[in-house]
Structures are given as C-alpha cells and as structure tokens.
Amino acid sequence: MWKSDVLDLQSRGIAHYYEFIPRGDIYYKVMAICDFIVLPTIDETQSGTLARIIALNKPYVTTAPMEGLTAQTLESGGGLLFTTKKMLKENVIRLACDEDLRMSLGENLKEYLDKVVSWEIIADKYNQAYKLARNVKSAGNPVILEPEF
Numbered sequence: 001m002w003k004s005d006v007l008d009l010q011s012r013g014i015a016h017y018y019e020f021i022p023r024g025d026i027y028y029k030v031m032a033i034c035d036f037i038v039l040p041t042i043d044e045t046q047s048g049t050l051a052r053i054i055a056l057n058k059p060y061v062t063t064a065p066m067e068g069l070t071a072q073t074l075e076s077g078g079g080l081l082f083t084t085k086k087m088l089k090e091n092v093i094r095l096a097c098d099e100d101l102r103m104s105l106g107e108n109l110k111e112y113l114d115k116v117v118s119w120e121i122i123a124d125k126y127n128q129a130y131k132l133a134r135n136v137k138s139a140g141n142p143v144i145l146e147p148e149f
Contacts, residue, residue: 031052031056035096035102036059036061038088041063041066041069050069050072054072054113054117057107059095059101059106060105061081063082064081075116076116077105078108078109
C-alpha cells in the first residue's frame with residue numbers, strides 16, 4: 001500500500017523510490033545524499049539503520065512506539081515520530097518544506113552523537129564497567145551503579 005503511494009508520487013516527479021537490501025555502499029550513499037530519512041518499520045527495536053542516520057546527522061521520521069527508535073528519537077531530539085499514515089504524511093511534508101527544522105534536528109543529532117553515543121563515550125562506559133567488575137571480583141566490594149550508568 002505505501003509502496004504504491006510512493007511509486008505514484010514518483011510517476012508525478014514528486015519523489016524517488018529506491019528499493020534495495022539495506023546494507024552496503026549503495027545503501028549508505030543513498031542515505032548520505034538525502035536531506036532527511038523516512039524510517040517506517042513494524043519490527044525494528046534497536047536499529048542499525050537509525051545508528052547510521054544519527055552518524056550522518058540526518059533528520060528523520062520514524063514509527064512510534066518502537067522501543068529503541070522512539071527512545072532515541074526522544075532522547076536525541078533529532079527526528080519526528082508517527083503512529084498513523086496521516087502523521088507520517090504530515091511529518092514528511094514538514095521535513096521536506098522546512099529547512100530550518102531539518103537543520104535544527106540535524107544539529108540535535110550532532111550534539112547527541114558527540115555527547116551521548118560517540119565511540120569514545122561508549123568505550124569509556126565499557127571501561128568503567130570492566131573496572132567495576134574487576135573490583136567486585138578481586139575485592140568482593142558490591143557495585144552501586146547510578147541509574148544513568
């Protein structure tokens with residue numbers, strides 16, 4: 001149903017539809033040239049696709065509620081959520097027509113990437129966890145973690 005709608009828009013010169021297996025060079029090149037990404041899904045929880053979108057600082061619209069997708073969208077402030085076809089349409093139009101919104105969402109994603117989910121930050125958290133685990137093993141001291149560890 002949605003594919004036929006996009007193909008109709010493509011036939012009128014309003015949109016482009018790309019169908020491909022979501023991995024590899026073509027996949028990432030297509031994402032890189034887009035002004036924003038539409039990520040509708042009914043089965044993703046922790047999305048590698050969303051991780052790539054965030055790494056590219058691309059504003060996006062995605063399905064809610066979908067565990068990791070919804071959580072990262074709310075936490076990053078880098079995308080829009082939808083629960084109905086009407087909301088999807090409205091959010092796609094908003095992103096397509098509002099460059100300031102796209103820029104703002106992209107800046108939010110850059111900040112989220114730099115301050116929350118960068119490799120350096122995640123590696124540091126793993127190192128902290130390993131040190132705590134070693135301490136428990138060697139000294140027998142219990143670990144008390146902050147809720148936001």
